[in-house]
Amino acid sequence: MAWECGIEGCNEVFADAESAVLHQSTEHERRECKVCGAIVPDGYLAIRHAFSEHSRAEYVRAYGANAEDVREREELLDEIETEADIKAIASELKR
Template identity: 55%
Template sequence: MNRWTCGIAGCGREFDGPEEVIVHQTTEHQRHECAVCGTIVPEGYFAIRHAFDEHTRSEYVRAYDADSSDVRAREAVKEEIEENADLQRVVKRLNARSE
């Protein structure tokens, strides 16, 4: 089984599945403030998803001083997570932690 690694700078912890990585990023890392709109979101997958679902690619490039390779890398992460993770399971786990 392939391990999933937290891609947040300085972390590198490994997990058995993508759901565990997302829960880890949401609960163990500081929140991220979107440079486009100022919304506070969990770091990692949820920050990437917010950026690309809520804003245009050009807004992302300008706000984060990014280039096309940065966009492609983050889109690849988003796609890989969405193809492999049970996001409903993630939501249930996060909700259970907050009760």
């Protein structure tokens, strides 16, 4: 299965989820969380931050999201966390 970066304007494709997440974390600008102001990597890690650190209601209010937006992001999180070795990603990012 090929993994697309998914960040607007980026057309990079990767052989595995880990490579896609590492690319998002290192090759794209970091973003400010609209809920708490934390600076986080764009892409998967930004979504993971928003959904693990904040309530869905906070996310909806801060980002102007709707139920479909939340479902899409939850599905993406599930898909990546099913496929990717999150510990390997964290280890690589600590370097």
